[in-house]
Amino acid sequence: MTDSSVHTEAAVTPATGPEGQGKDKGEDGRGRGPRQRSSRRAGRILRWSAASLAVLVLGTAGAGYFYYEHLNHNIKKARLNLGDSAAPEAAPNAAGQTPLNILLIGSDSRNTARNLKLGGSRDDVGRPPLADVQMLVHLSADRTNMSVVSLPRDTMIPIPKCTDPKNGHVYDALPLAMANRSLERGGPGCTVAAWTELTHHQVHIDHFMMVDFSGVVDMADAIGGVPVCVDQNVWSRHGSGLKLRKGETRVTGVQALQWLRTRYGFEDGTDIGRTHAQHMYMNSMARELRKNARIDKPAQMRALAEAATKALTVDDGLGTIKKLYDLMGEMQKVPTERITTTTLPVVEWPQDPDRRIPAPGDAEQVLSMIIDDAPMDGRASTPKPAQQPQDPSQDTAAAQADIAVQVRNGTGSATLAQVPGRAGAVVQVLQGKGFTRAVQDGTAASGADTSVQFPSADLEGDAQAVAEALGIPSGRVHQSTGVSGVTLTVGADWRTGDAYPKTVTPDRPPASAAVQHGDEVGCMKVQKGYTW
Template sequence: MTLDAQARPKNRGRHGGGGGRGGGDTKPRAPRPRRRILRWSAATLAVVILGTAGAGYLYYEHLNANIKKAQRNLGDSDVPEATPNAAGQTPLNILMIGSDSRNTAKDLKLGGSKADVGRPPLADVQMLLHVSADRSNMSVVSLPRDTMIPIPRCTTDSKKYEALSLAMANESLGRGGPGCTVATWQKLTRIHIDHFMMVDFSGVVDMADAIGGVPVCVRQNVYSHTSDGHGSGLKLKAGTHPVKGEQALQWLRTRYGFEDGTDIGRTHAQHMYMNSMVRQLRANATLGNPTEMRRLAEAATKALTVDEGLGTVKKLYDLAGELQKVPTKRITMTTLPTVQWSQDHNRLVPDPEDADQLLSMVRDDTPLDGRGAKHKSEQKAKAPSTPAGTLAVQVRNGTGTSTEAPTPARARAVTQVLQGKGFTRAGADVGAATEAKTLVLYPSADLEGDAQAVAKALGVPLGQVHRSTDVSGVTLIVGADWRTGDTYPKSRSADRTPSTAAVLSGDKEDACMEVQKGFTW
């Protein structure tokens, strides 16, 4: 949910400072030319901050103490930050997590049973918020809860969780906390996650109450309830209605009753709510009542768990200043394309082509709304520092998928192709991997030109060359897109968002959820 408060701080620069205590003067004042309006949006169940700034440093130290903090990354390795564009700018990536924890009395009352108390929490909402390097556009990618993905080894101060080759995406949160969810996303996407923000059930309700109603739409009457007690309990008449508090939580949790009754429909409803919330807050930014500002600030800071890099009101304010630069019409909501898992029709796996296409666009800082140039196109290829004949290249077989076994001896076959192109020190690596798309990885900046030379020799696009701390030298991972043949196949257009990503633009005001058959009244 979002928290949106307007403050009028005295004698402060762009990033604030100073006191501003107590209720303040509620009488109208003459406009000040350099006054900054500080708007704070702490996003719905996914905790996305999509508006502008903070609560004017109201009770600054008190609010700081409200914010809970956790380690950003609990995985064994990290993903390097994106290469800056020609202007020296880099993208910003924030992972929003909605926890289903029932470990407080309030959370338990909002959902679940006593048997849920004490169990590891699940990350039932996961959204990657990507803000472009030039701050002109913003992309949100949701991961359906039922998606089966690899989870890396995660380590806390007291426990080590071994890697899982395939598990439900929401299990990562219970393996040490949000830092393991960040590590899982980095493994899945090869995108560096700068920050995370997490909220639980009660935090969603508190923030929804604080901001008032957000308009949502259903095409038919809906009641999310089954005879055996499943469903969120959401009950609405056809049309557009403002939802807040527990009803907003019901909307965000509804699965039975929307579209086809899957988790994908639930992500679409969450996107609609978030877009509507942002439009409303940006159109009605004035909250002049100091009491309301305090209530909003309290709700947001108490609801959030963030990484250390966002652990103060000032840091949240600075982040919000970056997010506020993106116009609403350039916010694009998407869902990671998936297909049914062959081993269980109730589970999903990332679509080998469309999911990688979408993630490649985010990695390359390509706008998902189809406007603007790719980030990677602004970069020039670097000259190799090592002659091809003396460069050691490891070739790894990553051709396996969720439905197909790896092509036998594929690493050896491609090694021979690479040796024939002058890379005589190339060798087949016995290590296994699974990659939808062929990649060339390198561990340090001095090897980038060498990695690009390998890609160029094979016809692999430079957008598939990435820096990674998971390798010790230039490493070619032959992906599922190159299971046979000596020539790398031509890829699809890298600047078009797959239709299966269910794109929803931030300025689409007539979006309305279809109701699942059997859940109308």
């Protein structure tokens, strides 16, 4: 175990900095790392702590069993993916290792008396909660580094069709909508589906963890508070209500929730500043857990176990103490200084200055590093072999002349006009390659990325043949009930040319991503007009 062993719980908590939907008229509208010697000492402490936790949980044959079941019962579970398709699992590297991707979700639910008291209006009681904080945690295949990418809640993204598992209600796809709306469309599994779409069906999300307002409060209290810092006195008088003096403060309970929810008071008063504050909280909480998770503090460890299990909603595949512990073990392998946090680069949406869209080029660069398992701290990782192809389809492709292909023009986006005649041009390319049954499909596909979809397994081989002929990566081929046959969507990432453009994985994210490292210590900049 390394000195980042408790990062799982640190990562979970900042996902609960929610706020409401709609125009932002207020908060309720819709370290430096240890030296090598202390690092080794922290590793020993954590090994002892793990043994202590095992004793606490397992205890005697009788009492320990009932306590273990009690903790399991605390954990709430939901389906992982409510969309029509999931991204294929990543191919293993030369050592047989694969990356892990965990989506952290902060719910703004006011549907309990306690959550309502902690924030929000009574008008919000009964409405479906929103995913106002979303962070994708990417654990590298070789476990040498971890990247955390936040998505600002007011970012406009496509949200795919989702089916509510409780009542079977089908939510139609939304071409562009606020990212936080995904949660209200059946639950956290629809937020997972939206990230699958956002990452071009190339990032397989293994698990999700979701927490609400009260979960933040309980976790902050259980750990004894989390140190945060501001560069001058701050008072979010028109927002969360956070009021702190200049310098470092150990925030607990409601004050910790205020910190995570504060938008008006940090940096430029946008969601970007809020995500930076959440990253600071996340890194600081990791250090506190490392320092306090000790064998001589069994009561605190038990309180943390109670708080964490009661706070969490997870996917079915992560719904026991053992599975959570195993996941923590994987995250413990990453040194604290190799944990990076960033925000997906966004720009103002031309149709509404209060909304954002993924920044052309820069957002793709960040996502491509996740897709290609590239470290975001600029340091070399274990040499990686050439990308292994997706497992070959068991379905044999028909002759090219017998494959019917529908081609859609999806080259338009929030910032780019659609390329006229693009679908027809690609149809001609396909016909020239022998796909004589290729035709245009006028279905609207603005904002989409290039992909090849097929409705049933018997057409998978045909879809892969189309992708191969055009140089489209096999990871862009996936099954969907939203098409009636093999369907090629020519996206905004392929506006010209006869072959899909090859990309090169960057060695670091763009400057607009504002990467923070786990060993960095600093203070949040206070927004002008919010001092006292």
